[in-house]
Amino acid sequence: MDVTPLRIDQITIPDAAPRSVTILGSTGSVGCNTVELIEKNPELFTVEALTANVNVQLLADQARRLKSKSAVLADPAGYQDLKRALAGTNIHVAAGPNAIIEAAEQPADWVMASIVGAAGLKPTLSAVRRGATIGLANKECLVSAGDVFVREVSDHNATLIPVDSEHSAIFQVFDFDNAERVHRVILTASGGPFRESTLAEMESVTPEQAVAHPNWDMGAKISVDSATMMNKGLELIEAFHLFPVSSDQIEILVHPQSVIHSMVDYVDGSVLAQLGTPDMRTPIAYALAWPKRMSTSAPRLELEEIATLTFEAPDPVRFPALSLARQALEIGGAAPTVLNAANEVAVGHFLNKRIGFLDIVRIVEETLNATTATRLGNLDDVTEADGEGRRNAEDLISEL
Secondary structure (H helix, E strand, C coil), X not given: CCCCCCCCCCCCCCCCCCEEEEEECCCCHHHHHHHHHHHCCCXXXXXXXXXXXXXXXHHHHHHHHHCCCEEEECCHHHHHHHHHHCCCCCCEEEECHHHHHHHHHCCCCEEEECCCCHHHHHHHHHHHCCCCEEEECCCHHHHHHHHHHHHHHHHCCCEEEECCXXXXXXXXXXXXXXXXXXXXXXXXXXXXXXXXXXXXXXXXCCHHHHCCCCCCCCCHHHHHHHHHCHHHHHHHHHHHHHCXXXXXXXXXXXXXXXXXXXXXXXXXXXXXXXXXXXXXXXXXXXXXXXXXXXXXXXXXXXXXXXXXXXXXXXXXXXXXXXXXXXXXXXHCCXXXXXXXXXXXXXXXXXXXXXXXXXXXXXXXXXXXXXXXXCCCCCHHXXXXXXXXXXXXXXXXXXXX
16 A cells, blocks of 8 residues: 555644633543543633534533533534523534534634544544644544545644544654654554453343443443454554554554553564553543643552553454454555444444344444445545445345
């Protein structure tokens, strides 16, 4: 693949405080943690806009507490409820998909892109196109639209700072000035709640069991992705676009304690790792304050209490999502887009108890195998490929 990954070290951020911030997806797990950090450091930030999908009350509460200029709901049906909830304030209220995009276009210095799934692509691109600094928590932007998204970032002189704990860790220890001296990048994975389960046991996994992650507090969709290890496959594709390494230089290692968040292995045998407690406030704070650091209330890492760190290779038989993601990356074109689209559809039906846990990756594999590697030239191509992947996945599920 002839793709030039982003140089995310080439970043210029105004040093003046306070920094204005927009949070796309403020009521989700990452968004709520971002709100908490801003609320505890009011002298460092002002809030331009907050957006949510359907959670009117939490969005209104956040907007009041942070004195946001705007509060925007994706669901138009909630507009009147949001307007009533914010009556008596000067907070601008809007609703609908276009309103989310307009919120991203508001002149914030820094934008948290934390809308889950492909729904976050268009708003994030709107922020990119005005040259904003993006805290990227929505991995689907790079998975679904990798080359297109990278080109937009470059063309508009925007800035990406990774928020996923793994990519934040790599960013903190990667020597961009000597990238040719990097031997490999190692993404660590907790292994999820079913790391030691048999395939027979996973056949009967319930949504309630799948969302109960042993280490991280995440939303339902991401928790299921972690349980299937599709999340790590998506992160592999994201890492390829973020860092100047080839796909075969990216490896995955299961590390159940989630203390080492990722590593960079150099040609001289040195391995640099970033460690911390499994708390998303740490990578979010790193992105919010970069190039400086800000304090958080995340628990301190006490290695003597943990005592033992263990590692193992992922099992490709019980967790085939990893191989599927690597296959999609190697195929290129629309393959990662279809992979992500089919996974979103399958996870949604699993959470609604329409299909079984192991059906998720089966559906993704069958959808991916039925897809031709169409080139992605622009956002319309991404949208078309995403739609086709979703339709094919829905058709396969309807036949079960």
